[in-house]
Amino acid sequence: MSTPSRTQQRAFFETFGFLKLPGLLKAEAGRIIADFESVFVTHGLKHDGTQRTSVVPFVDQNAGLCALLDHPGILEAVGNLLGPDFNYVGSDGNYYTGETTWHRDSNYQSNSYLKLALYLDPVTKDTGCLRVIPGSHTEAGLAAWGDVQLRSAEVNWGVHQRELPAYPIESQPGDVLLFNHRTLHASFGGGTRRRMFTMNLGRRAKxxxxxxxxxxxxxWHMLGHGSGQPYGKIMLETASPARKVHLTQPFDVWNASLEHHRIRKAQGATM
Ligand SMILES: O=C(O)CCC(=O)C(=O)O
Incomplete structure (x- = not known):
C-alpha cells in the first residue's frame, strides 16, 4: 500500500481525530532521546518510578528539541492539518508511571488544537501506548461521550476503563502521533518509566x-502552570524568523493576557 497523500492524511485526521506518521523522526530518534534525558538532568529531576515526573514547558529547555519546530517533516505534516502558520502553544515532557485515564485535552469551540506526541520507547496496547476513541473529537462525539462517563466505566457498563472500545496507537521511537485535543484518549498497562513528550499546536487564530x-x-497555561512566561529562553534565543511565525501570535496574546491579570490584581480582583 502506498503512503497516504497529504489530502488523505488530512481527511483521516478530520474523520477519526488522530494520525500516526510512522518513522517520521526515525533518523533523529537517538538524538531526541538524548536531548529528552538531558532536560531532566539539567533540572536535577530523577524519576523514581513512584509517580509521573514532568517538565513544562519541555521542548523549550533544549536547543535540539526546539528545532523540531524547524523540522521540514514536522512543518509539512502539521502545516497540512493546521495551515503553515500554525501556533506552537507549549509542551510537556514526561516519565509516566502507570496508566492515564480517559480525558480530552481541551474542547474548544473552534476545534483548532492538536497534540504532537513522541513515545520514546516501543509501546503496545498492553504496555502503555496511546489509545483513542476515533471520532470523539467531532460534535457528535462530544455529545456522545464524556470523560467522566468513560472514567466511570465500571459503574456505567460493568467493565474496566481499559476494556472500552478504543484504537491503540502502538508506536516505536521515531513515530510521530498527532491527535485532536478533543479526541478522548488514555493509556493502560505502562510500566514505571514510560518516556514521552508532547507539543501543543494550534491553528493561527483568525x-x-x-x-x-x-x-x-x-x-489557562499561564495560570495553570504558573511559569509566567509563554516560551523558554532557549526557544526564543534560537528562533529563526521562520520559527517565529509559530511563536508570535501566542506570545502577543499571552503578554496581553498577563497585563490584563496584572490590572485585575491591582484592582483587587481575585483570579
Ligand atoms: O501516554 C499517556 O499516558 C497519556 C498521554 C496524554 O494523555 C497526553 O499527552 O495528553
Missing amino acids: TSPEIDDLISYCD
Whole structure:
C-alpha cells in the first residue's frame, strides 16, 4: 500500500481525530532521546518510578528539541492539518508511571488544537501506548461521550476503563502521533518509566472563536502552570524568523493576557 497523500492524511485526521506518521523522526530518534534525558538532568529531576515526573514547558529547555519546530517533516505534516502558520502553544515532557485515564485535552469551540506526541520507547496496547476513541473529537462525539462517563466505566457498563472500545496507537521511537485535543484518549498497562513528550499546536487564530480560544488557552497555561512566561529562553534565543511565525501570535496574546491579570490584581480582583 502506498503512503497516504497529504489530502488523505488530512481527511483521516478530520474523520477519526488522530494520525500516526510512522518513522517520521526515525533518523533523529537517538538524538531526541538524548536531548529528552538531558532536560531532566539539567533540572536535577530523577524519576523514581513512584509517580509521573514532568517538565513544562519541555521542548523549550533544549536547543535540539526546539528545532523540531524547524523540522521540514514536522512543518509539512502539521502545516497540512493546521495551515503553515500554525501556533506552537507549549509542551510537556514526561516519565509516566502507570496508566492515564480517559480525558480530552481541551474542547474548544473552534476545534483548532492538536497534540504532537513522541513515545520514546516501543509501546503496545498492553504496555502503555496511546489509545483513542476515533471520532470523539467531532460534535457528535462530544455529545456522545464524556470523560467522566468513560472514567466511570465500571459503574456505567460493568467493565474496566481499559476494556472500552478504543484504537491503540502502538508506536516505536521515531513515530510521530498527532491527535485532536478533543479526541478522548488514555493509556493502560505502562510500566514505571514510560518516556514521552508532547507539543501543543494550534491553528493561527483568525476568526473570532479562534481568537477567544487562543486567549483562553494562553490564560489557562499561564495560570495553570504558573511559569509566567509563554516560551523558554532557549526557544526564543534560537528562533529563526521562520520559527517565529509559530511563536508570535501566542506570545502577543499571552503578554496581553498577563497585563490584563496584572490590572485585575491591582484592582483587587481575585483570579
Ligand atoms: O501516554 C499517556 O499516558 C497519556 C498521554 C496524554 O494523555 C497526553 O499527552 O495528553
